[in-house]
Amino acid sequence: MKGLTLSAKEQNRLKILNGVLEQRWSMREAAPLLGVSERQGWRLLAAYRKEGARGLAHKNRGRKPPNATPETIQQQVVALALERYDRINHTHLSELLAEREGLTLSRPTVRRILVRAGLSSPRHRRPPQHRSRRQRMPQEGMLLQLDGSHHLWLEDRGGG
Structure with missing residues (x-):
């Protein structure tokens, strides 16, 4: 951890802890601003006093996990x-x-x-099927309905 870059959350914590050190806020007032309990606020302040801004960064930052694939x-x-x-x-x-x-x-x-590495899984992707939409009727409810069957559904009463 040579160069230290603080996240926005850590920069906010740094500002608030500086306010506690300058006695602008008590730890009781600062803890809700930090989003931690009062006890954890004291721990953060102790780490800040001991290590400076580096004490606010997570200690695992920059490390490789032990179960990482070599x-x-x-x-x-x-x-x-x-x-x-x-x-x-x-x-x-x-x-x-x-x-x-x-x-x-x-x-x-x-x-x-x-x-x-920039290698995606080779997958054959078909283009979507083209659907031609019917032409809209001039008024709502005017849909043309046809019976295309060859036999007489209505017997002698019409159709076919």
Whole structure:
């Protein structure tokens, strides 16, 4: 964490805690403005006094999670998707990676890796069917209705 960039929320906290240090507000007044309890407000103030603005930033900022997929495996998946398994969808690719390559990765993980690399799942998308709309009648309720059947529905009373 060399260069520190504070979020808007952290900048607001910094302003309020400076107000507490300058005795413009008591911690009881500042805690609701900070969106925390009074006790947590004192903790934030102690961290600010000890570490400065860096004390307001989350301590995990800038760290990689321990369960992240290693960069080498991500590069291997992208290379295989481009070369050997070209034009295979993400679900099938994750299954083939487990069977043939020994890389057991979940489908969402494979998808995330490939989407970050700019590779979307190959999907055949058909254009939507064209629908021609009927011409509107000049007045509401004037819909032309025809009977196209060949037999006499109304017997001798008309139609057909």
